[in-house]
Amino acid sequence: MDTTTHHDMQALFCQLGLPDSPAEIKQFIRLHRPLPQTLNLSEAPFWNASQVAFIREQWHQDDGDWCGQIDQLNAALREHPDPSELEQADCTRDPSHPDCQ
Numbered sequence: 001m002d003t004t005t006h007h008d009m010q011a012l013f014c015q016l017g018l019p020d021s022p023a024e025i026k027q028f029i030r031l032h033r034p035l036p037q038t039l040n041l042s043e044a045p046f047w048n049a050s051q052v053a054f055i056r057e058q059w060h061q062d063d064g065d066w067c068g069q070i071d072q073l074n075a076a077l078r079e080h081p082d083p084s085e086l087e088q089a090d091c092t093r094d095p096s097h098p099d100c101q
Contacts, residue, residue: 007065007066007068007069008069009025009069009072009073010022010025011069012066012069012070012073013025013028015054015066016051016054017050017051029073029076029077032044032046032077033076033077033078033079033080034077034078034079034080035077035078037078041055041059041070041073041074041077042055042056042059044077054066055070058070
């Protein structure tokens with residue numbers, strides 16, 4: 001019998017004290033990715049001390065209630081953005097931009 005609690009990403013963001021609407025979660029991920037592969041998730045500079053403690057505690061439990069969502073967040077923060085999400089150079093305003101030459 002599976003006795004673990006399954007949480008969704010919104011619940012994880014709420015637990016971390018972060019804005020937790022789907023749009024705010026996407027914005028957070030967009031703002032902070034891609035994290036270098038050599039950096040542990042809990043070492044990312046945008047966490048506060050209590051968030052770091054929570055992530056480390058849950059991550060080291062292996063079967064902790066939040067491991068699945070923390071793992072999913074970790075993977076999302078490692079991904080490179082979709083090209084459609086990247087800022088495009090406006091060649092009419094900045095013809096010297098490297099993308100405009």
